[in-house]
Amino acid sequence: MSRQNRQPRERKARGISHVGERHEVVVGPVAHGGHCVARVEVPGAGEDGAAAQRVVFVRHTLPGERVIVEITEGTAGDRFWRGDAVEVLEASAQRVEAPCRFSGPGLCGGCDFQHVKVSHQRALKAGVVKEQLVRLGGLEAENPLVAGLRVEQVSGDKNGLHWRSRTRFAGTIGGGRAMRKHRSRELVEIDECLIEGETVSHTVHGVAFEVAPGGFWQVHPGAPEALVDTVLEFLDPQPGEAVLDLYAGVGLFGRFLAEKVGTEARVVAIEGDETAAKLAKKNMTGLAKIRTAAGLVDHVLRDQFDEPFDLVVLDPPREGAKRKVVERVVDRAPRAVAYVACDPAALARDIALFAEHGYRLEKLRAFDLFPMTHHVECVALLVR
Structure with a gap:
C-alpha cells in the first residue's frame, strides 16, 4: 500500500510486446518488491533465433508453486518481464484465500501478500532482508545477525488487518472511493479496505506529539513505541552524551533520547520539512540543549554542527542516507549509530558504506509494520 500512487516511468518498447502471453x-x-522470481522459455529470443529464458517477476504467487503466469509488462528486448499468477495449478501450503475481495490479479495494487498466511508473510520478508544484506551489504549469510533474523509482530493489527491509520484513496466520478491497480493509473472502485484502521493519537509512552495535518507519522499504531524502544535499547544513551537526530521528523526519537542524556546535554535535530522541524523543537522544549535545523541533511551537515557527537539516529526516506550523509556522519565520530530503515536494499547499501569507514553491524531487528504488503521496517545498530 505504501506509496502506491507513485506511477511507473514511461519506458520505450524494445521490440515485440509479450504482454498478455501465458506461460506455465x-x-x-x-x-524484494512483493513478487517472486520465475523463468519462461521464449522461442526465437536468443542468438540465431534460438530459444532463450526470460526472468519474470510474478505477483500473487509463492515460492514452489506451479502457476499460469500472464505477462503484464515485457518486450523482446527487456532483461526481465513482469506478470501475474492468474491460475494456481499446484498451491503452496502457505497459501490462503485473500480476505479482501479486491485483492488479486488486475485488482487493487495496494497489498502484495493477502494470499499468504500472515506468519509466513513475515518469513518471506525476513528472507528478503537477509538476501539484501548479503548481496548489497557485504555480510556473510552465516553471520548470526543475518541467519537469525526474524520479522517481529507488533501490537495494533488484527491478524494483519485494520492497522493503517492513514489511507489515501482516489475518487471516482460518482463520488466513490478507489485504489489504483499495480503500476497503473487505472482505478478499482472499492467500498471497503481491510487494512484501513482507525486514526491513532500521536501519543507515545504517555508523551503527546504535535504533528501537522498530513505530516509524517508512522501509520501502524504499534510502530512508534516499538521503534523508540529499540533505538533506546540499541544506543543505550548515557547522561551528558551528545545526540544527532537526522531526518528527525517531529522529534520522536530526539524527544526520548533528550530525556535520557539530561538537560545539560546537546541534542541536534535536522529535518528537511520546515514545519516538522519547528514542531520537533516544540515537542522537545525543556529537554536538554535542543537545536533544530530545517534543510537537506547532507547540506546542513556540510555547513553546520561540525563537532563530535556520541550518538546518531538515522531515519532516512526510502532511498536511504547514501554516501554523502554517511561520510558526514562518520566525520562526527559517533560511538554508535541507530539506523531506522523502511527499505532493506537501501539499508544494506548504507551498511556497506559505513563498513568502509570502520563501522560494523552490531545489532539488528525487523518489524512487521506493514502487514499484507512487502514492506518491512528494520532497526540496525552500527558501532565503531
Missing part, C-alpha cells in the same frame, strides 16, 4: 512456470524464490 514453477515459481522460484521471493524477491
Whole structure:
C-alpha cells in the first residue's frame, strides 16, 4: 500500500510486446518488491533465433508453486518481464484465500501478500532482508545477525488487518472511493479496505506529539513505541552524551533520547520539512540543549554542527542516507549509530558504506509494520 500512487516511468518498447502471453512456470524464490522470481522459455529470443529464458517477476504467487503466469509488462528486448499468477495449478501450503475481495490479479495494487498466511508473510520478508544484506551489504549469510533474523509482530493489527491509520484513496466520478491497480493509473472502485484502521493519537509512552495535518507519522499504531524502544535499547544513551537526530521528523526519537542524556546535554535535530522541524523543537522544549535545523541533511551537515557527537539516529526516506550523509556522519565520530530503515536494499547499501569507514553491524531487528504488503521496517545498530 505504501506509496502506491507513485506511477511507473514511461519506458520505450524494445521490440515485440509479450504482454498478455501465458506461460506455465514453477515459481522460484521471493524477491524484494512483493513478487517472486520465475523463468519462461521464449522461442526465437536468443542468438540465431534460438530459444532463450526470460526472468519474470510474478505477483500473487509463492515460492514452489506451479502457476499460469500472464505477462503484464515485457518486450523482446527487456532483461526481465513482469506478470501475474492468474491460475494456481499446484498451491503452496502457505497459501490462503485473500480476505479482501479486491485483492488479486488486475485488482487493487495496494497489498502484495493477502494470499499468504500472515506468519509466513513475515518469513518471506525476513528472507528478503537477509538476501539484501548479503548481496548489497557485504555480510556473510552465516553471520548470526543475518541467519537469525526474524520479522517481529507488533501490537495494533488484527491478524494483519485494520492497522493503517492513514489511507489515501482516489475518487471516482460518482463520488466513490478507489485504489489504483499495480503500476497503473487505472482505478478499482472499492467500498471497503481491510487494512484501513482507525486514526491513532500521536501519543507515545504517555508523551503527546504535535504533528501537522498530513505530516509524517508512522501509520501502524504499534510502530512508534516499538521503534523508540529499540533505538533506546540499541544506543543505550548515557547522561551528558551528545545526540544527532537526522531526518528527525517531529522529534520522536530526539524527544526520548533528550530525556535520557539530561538537560545539560546537546541534542541536534535536522529535518528537511520546515514545519516538522519547528514542531520537533516544540515537542522537545525543556529537554536538554535542543537545536533544530530545517534543510537537506547532507547540506546542513556540510555547513553546520561540525563537532563530535556520541550518538546518531538515522531515519532516512526510502532511498536511504547514501554516501554523502554517511561520510558526514562518520566525520562526527559517533560511538554508535541507530539506523531506522523502511527499505532493506537501501539499508544494506548504507551498511556497506559505513563498513568502509570502520563501522560494523552490531545489532539488528525487523518489524512487521506493514502487514499484507512487502514492506518491512528494520532497526540496525552500527558501532565503531
